Amino acid sequence: MSESKVPSLQDVVAGTWGARYRIETEASLRFGALARRLDAFGAPRALSELAERASRDETRHAAHCERFFRAAGGQQLTGVDHVVEYAPASWAEPQRLTYEVVAQSCLAETQSTASLVTLLEGAESQELKAVLHELARDEVHHSRLGWAYLAWARPRVDFSFLGPLLPGMVAGSAGPEIFKPAPEGADHPDLLRQGVVPHSLRRQVYVETLESVVFPGFESLGVDAAAARSWLGKTLSDARLIPG
């Protein structure tokens, strides 16, 4: 019998929970740093408290991810133990902080909430449903932090620097694989029952969330999303996901 290199469903499930463990450990560090930074910037205590809470939440989420990773047969798990900011150090503090909050909360956490809502509909076990529900409830607050920050910062920070940078932020957050054909085994419909959004559905959810939540959110708060909209259209066209 020849040895197949096609990953099993369990491989894909374990790999996904392992990647989420990294995402959650990274997010915990980022929110912890943002809490201190928001305080230093003079943001309302309610916002830094949201960030502090988010940091603690993400540590708890990471433990859930580890449990599902092990249950799926995962062996080697690596977390993130240090992070650096995405915004260049040469920027002034208001721009750097704004970039980091927007990237983490308005974009990554909003997308995570959308994924979790999608997963809630397909989860098989009660344990998985309970965990997804807990995570979704928390991620809502993590996302709101970003939109609340923009509303508070709008009269204080000039957001005009942000619009041209949104394509890079979105592309970095989405990752290069999302607009490519599904890797072997990553589009299996049974994945949804085990807490994994199949590749094509994940892309669909990602794009729809950008178009219906993230971009309108930016525009409602004075952040120009035109460059990001153009980037998305071109990316989808290049990937032949919409007619060119």
Next chain:
Amino acid sequence: MKLKKLFHALVLAGTALGAVHCGGGTSTPPGSNSTGGQLLPDGGIPDGGTGGTGGTGGMPGGPPGW
């Protein structure tokens, strides 16, 4: 998925929260550097890309979500 509900639950609710505090805080004038240092703990070697630990200092990216 009910994206309209998501927009309300995240964007509008967040915006309302921020607006409540609009007069609050002790804002730092744009252009100042209130922390005077690296944002995030320990620094580290930026590796960029997705799921990485930070930017490259060139074209900024963003952290991954689920």
